[in-house]
Amino acid sequence: MKIIRAVKSLIVDGQGRYLLQLRDNVPTITFPAYWSLFGGALEGLETPINGIKRELYEELGYRPSLIEEFLSYKYSIKKVNIIDREVTIFSSFIDSYEIEELELMEGQSLAFFTILELQKENNVVPLDLSTVLMHGLSETAPSLFNINYS
Template identity: 35%
Template sequence: MHSDTTTAEEPAAARGAVAIIANRRGDLLLHLRDDLSHIAWPAHWSLLGGGCDPGETPAAAIVRELDEEAGLTVEHLAELFEIRDEHGSGQIISFFSVTWNGDETTLPLSEGVKLQFFASEHLDILTIPPFIRDGINRYLAARPA
């Protein structure tokens, strides 16, 4: 009897991208997600972003998502690192950073409840997905004082 030892190739992990958006004061822009049971992390404060479309890179996805979700066009996005959303979507999420000094209350939010800048010392009281909190903490630890 012949044994086939060839293993099937595993499908590529789902991917996504989020942006850590800071203003000149160092405050971070967070997005309050809708309270809908069918989405990952309902009613949590998160970062703007989303999943990659088929064939789309994380860099292209974050540019598209910022425009779709908040009408934001930003320059000089820096890719930082990747973290897997172990307890939510399971996606590998690419984190990007950018500076934006606008008024978040004027952005045309198309998803979620609200956008708000927060000083880093106030983040501990917010309900934030663990992988997003980890990414923010990594960003803050590496940021020049």
């Protein structure tokens, strides 16, 4: 079985809000009309960092000055025939002047959300919501991630 590799990006503004995309309402895509992090599938032997740079440019015309890997995970949901997905999440900070230059080229809409606002939405891709929550906690309460194996 072929592993499907994907990338997504947490794009955070100066107010700590996260930029999400309202996915197209097309029945042939996963989570149509749901809020999602920007990103997509890797092409061929593309590296995750090159893939996220390509996706952000294709979807937003955005070239972040600094982008860092935040999280990676693998998952399968056999009940719905999702097998062997591998996702790498990146994070970047976006300045106000860069926000003004964004051009949505994929999806219905884009919007910035605080974590609390996002939790109130009933149409957020669940793994993306949990990723935003993990990122928020890593910024505000990093001690929660300390593990003592002794």
